[in-house]
Amino acid sequence: MTWVKQRNPNEPEFVQAVEEVAEVIVPFLQTDAGKAYRDAKILERVTEADRIFMFRVPWMDDQGNYQINRGYRVQMNNAIGPYKGGLRFHPSVNLSVLKFLAFEQVFKNSLTTLPLGGGKGGSDFDPKGKSDDEVMRFCQSFMTELAKHIGAYTDVPAGDIGVGSREIGFLFGQYKRIKDHFMGVLTGKSLQYGGSLIRPEATGYGNVYFSREMLKERGDGLEGKTCVVSGSGNVAQFTVERLIGLGAKVVTLSDSSGFIHDPQGVTAEKLEWVMDLKNYRRGRISEYAREFGCDFFEGEKPWRIGCDLAYPSATQNELDERDAKALLDNGCKGVFEGANMPCMPGAITLFREHRAMFAPGKASNAGGVATSGLEMSQNKLGLTWSRETVDEKLRDIMSDIHDKCVEHGRVDNGYVDYVRGANLAGFLKVADAMLAQGLV
Ligand SMILES: NC(=O)C1=CN([C@@H]2O[C@H](COP(=O)(O)OP(=O)(O)OC[C@H]3O[C@@H](n4cnc5c(N)ncnc54)[C@H](O)[C@@H]3O)[C@@H](O)[C@H]2O)C=CC1
Numbered sequence: 001m002t003w004v005k006q007r008n009p010n011e012p013e014f015v016q017a018v019e020e021v022a023e024v025i026v027p028f029l030q031t032d033a034g035k036a037y038r039d040a041k042i043l044e045r046v047t048e049a050d051r052i053f054m055f056r057v058p059w060m061d062d063q064g065n066y067q068i069n070r071g072y073r074v075q076m077n078n079a080i081g082p083y084k085g086g087l088r089f090h091p092s093v094n095l096s097v098l099k100f101l102a103f104e105q106v107f108k109n110s111l112t113t114l115p116l117g118g119g120k121g122g123s124d125f126d127p128k129g130k131s132d133d134e135v136m137r138f139c140q141s142f143m144t145e146l147a148k149h150i151g152a153y154t155d156v157p158a159g160d161i162g163v164g165s166r167e168i169g170f171l172f173g174q175y176k177r178i179k180d181h182f183m184g185v186l187t188g189k190s191l192q193y194g195g196s197l198i199r200p201e202a203t204g205y206g207n208v209y210f211s212r213e214m215l216k217e218r219g220d221g222l223e224g225k226t227c228v229v230s231g232s233g234n235v236a237q238f239t240v241e242r243l244i245g246l247g248a249k250v251v252t253l254s255d256s257s258g259f260i261h262d263p264q265g266v267t268a269e270k271l272e273w274v275m276d277l278k279n280y281r282r283g284r285i286s287e288y289a290r291e292f293g294c295d296f297f298e299g300e301k302p303w304r305i306g307c308d309l310a311y312p313s314a315t316q317n318e319l320d321e322r323d324a325k326a327l328l329d330n331g332c333k334g335v336f337e338g339a340n341m342p343c344m345p346g347a348i349t350l351f352r353e354h355r356a357m358f359a360p361g362k363a364s365n366a367g368g369v370a371t372s373g374l375e376m377s378q379n380k381l382g383l384t385w386s387r388e389t390v391d392e393k394l395r396d397i398m399s400d401i402h403d404k405c406v407e408h409g410r411v412d413n414g415y416v417d418y419v420r421g422a423n424l425a426g427f428l429k430v431a432d433a434m435l436a437q438g439l440v
């Protein structure tokens with residue numbers, strides 16, 4: 001870790017993500033089973049990106065002013081398949097954030113059972129408050145540079161925070177215009193031009209399926225459980241949809257301005273209203289409280305609300321040790337990461353010490369990228385699978401990931417440490433591929 005910290009100064013998120021993996025992998029490397037990986041310096045090699053692109057993104061706003069943002073693509077590791085991972089457009093984007101996300105993606109993609117390497121990209125561009133025309137001009141400029149570095153067998157980006165179907169459409173249109181190729185170079189596309197059914201739902205649904213597997217492992221189920229969810233974007237919306245579909249009750253949603261608490265529960269009708277608010281009207285979650293007559297807590301996070309289960313689904317480091325204590329004190333039995341690295345290290349330690357269920361995002365939110373892998377397969381075959389087919393494959397993949405976490409994560413007295421299981425299983429597949437491919 002000293003070596004990693006020295007080589008990556010001023011990159012706290014990246015160091016945090018490496019530390020979480022190293023905590024599990026370093027002790028394994030000291031064993032006989034880990035010797036070959038230790039000798040070949042596999043862990044050191046996976047912390048160093050294959051390559052990173054940083055570029056200027058010039059665009060013009062609606063008033064005719066010149067605007068400059070910075071674009072990035074981190075191609076972290078392609079030992080088991082082409083680089084794969086989302087694009088994030090948010091003012092907080094910097095190299096540290098994208099390197100942490102790309103690093104996580106390597107292990108997550110390995111867990112999916114599909115041939116996907118790991119990457120991530122994005123920009124400090126903020127789509128909030130921008131017109132559709134401004135977003136389009138930005139996306140066209142961003143793709144004009146990115147197109148040089150991606151391809152259906154090289155690197156296949158997708159969405160993440162601030163990049164949804166509108167942005168993917170603009171990015172795909174510009175790629176096609178530059179390259180004159182109609183190919184699956186992005187996932188998360190709309191259905192009319194090569195998208196997959198269930199891809200929008202997949203991260204949220206996948207996390208719920210994963211939590212159902214974890215509950216089953218303990219002889220329990222989702223029916224009747226009270227759940228808190230953070231965020232109100234893609235992952236949060238479909239987490240709520242699946243939870244209420246499976247008989248649970250969701251009482252919170254949030255955005256960067258605060259959270260709403262609806263003790264009656266978010267119904268399918270209320271969720272439809274939220275989807276319209278967030279995906280088309282692009283409004284604030286506080287409007288929910290006014291529309292449905294419940295409380296809005298400005299600037300706060302939902303973790304002090306009593307619940308059985310929690311699904312952090314907004315952003316990194318949104319749940320600290322104090323929040324974890326509040327959740328446990330109020331009876332929460334399980335935390336399932338929909339976002340990437342939403343729980344801070346102190347919170348994770350507390351959950352594990354209390355033997356609560358804790359699902360690390362690289363396992364529990366892998367359904368999104370896995371379904372992107374299914375979109376890539378459909379594009380290559382020139383076929384469109386039905387909703388039922390894709391949903392069944394997603395359920396099977398989440399169940400396989402769960403089984404691998406149990407296989408590698410069962411510790412003394414039967415407790416399954418999913419952090420250990422996910423990191424070890426994710427690492428081993430990539431590490432074996434790297435060993436087989438020599439010193440590259
Ligand atoms: N979209 C996908 O398929 C996948 C997304 N993820 C992760 O899930 C998380 C959410 O992503 P999406 O739902 O796709 O993005 P989104 O842009 O659709 O929604 C993001 C949500 O997080 C909230 N948010 C952003 N910054 C915040 C902050 N500082 N405090 C509180 N709330 C904040 C936004 O208001 C919004 O509700 C991210 O961590 C992302 O990396 C993980 C796997 C796949």
Ligand SMILES: O=C(O)CCC(=O)C(=O)O
Pocket residue numbers: 084085086087105108156157158159160187340365366368369370372
């Ligand atoms: O579907 C993809 O390729 C991107 C998913 C992603 O960015 C993530 O898993 O964090």
